[in-house]
Amino acid sequence: MRTAYSVETVRAAERELMARLPDGALMQRAAAGLAAACADLIGRVYGSRVVLLVGSGDNGGDALYAGARLARRGAAVAAVLLAPERVHAGGLAALLRAGGRVVGTGADAGSTAGAAAAAGVGAVEEAILRADLVVDGIVGIGGKGGLRPDAAQLVVLVAESGAPVVAVDLPSGVDADTGEVRGAAIRADLTVTFGTHKPGLLIDPAREYAGSVRFVDIGLGEVLPAEAELEALQHVDVARLLPVPGAESDKYRRGVVGIAAGSARYPGAAVLAVSGALRGGAGAVRYVGPAGGAVVSRFPETLVSDQGPAKAGRVQAWVVGPGAGDDAATVAEVLDADVPVLIDADGLRLAERDVVRARSAPTLMTPHAGEAAALLGVAREEVERARLASVRELASRYGATVLLKGSTTLVLDSAGGAVRVNATGTPWLATAGSGDVLSGLAGSLLASGLSALDAGSAAAYLHGLAGRFAADGAPAGAHDVAEAIPGAWRDVRD
Structure with a gap:
């Protein structure tokens, strides 16, 4: 499992370790790891042109010391100092001793640089446009509120250069704690992060600015607290969660999931939700709703009823909402059941907040950004910009576990704690009905006995993998995703 910690927690751990x-x-530990990553990226260090974008903090110091290591290996290293009067003195001295040079932004490079006088803006532009590698050390994890104009101009130059970019700890211009991007930001090909992942490296929109992420262990693990702000499950973690039937299992002991979905207008939503549920580990699937004929014709093993949720038979969990239209009565009846309930799609619109909060059994809500925005009464863009804050607010308002869908899916327990983030998916999952498959899959895991947090997390992970397997670089429909779930399950278990 990968974990991520807030800036405050990281700073405290760094102080304790430095003592x-x-x-x-x-x-020096950070700089050694950074230099090694840069060397791996460019391949041949000797004779390569490396430009360091150096801010005033320790982030800039890491870049300078790493640049010194590259210079000693024969690279031509030039440093652009954004705050010459506050540059890390030891790092700059090390770079100059190793044969590196300073190019300025029109201001004097400062007395620390000694004989290395600042060059004009033209020299900075020339250095960046001719670079074989750019190292972004402008702003570290403490940066807030976007980049200053001089740094924003460098972002444009770096993009024009086409040179590969390595970000030091975090791309400059993204918020380490929230993953928000306010204005210009560096787009890195590789981010080298130290000690622990930062939330902004795992959450969009910032995640897409980070490129590949390389972790460098500098010893922080021994002083970081056990409880992280974010968790990212990996194969081994999900494998431990997936239900496995025993020798004495039968379909009822494995769990029965109820699907209350579909309508005359959207019968396909019912079929797709059932398709996900049948592949999610439960022993049986009960379907309630007007699309029974379509469901049975596709999946004859489904137990179909048209008598409503209360008369459908015993279930261990319900899924309600996909394609439900305006059937508020069915949503209310399901929410009245004393078993875990997953609410998706139309169910999110029809479920009353006070009813959800009053439930004694677990509730898992699975909105996408547009649905989350409607529930919060904000613009969709606000949810997409501040995904972490949005999932926390939703969980708090509804007293429910929330799975916020997106390019990075966030899952937060109703009691709070660490947010789980999943990035196994692919943009090809942005297709009609994909969310219905996810709902059925997660509901089936709920019925098999997983908590709402674990069911949502494992389902998002498997669903993302299945999307990758189904698409394999080409368009795929929701039914393709459902059919790829067993392959994703086996990949995780194996």
């Missing part, structure tokens, strides 16, 4: 180590040891 135990010789002065500068932590920065």
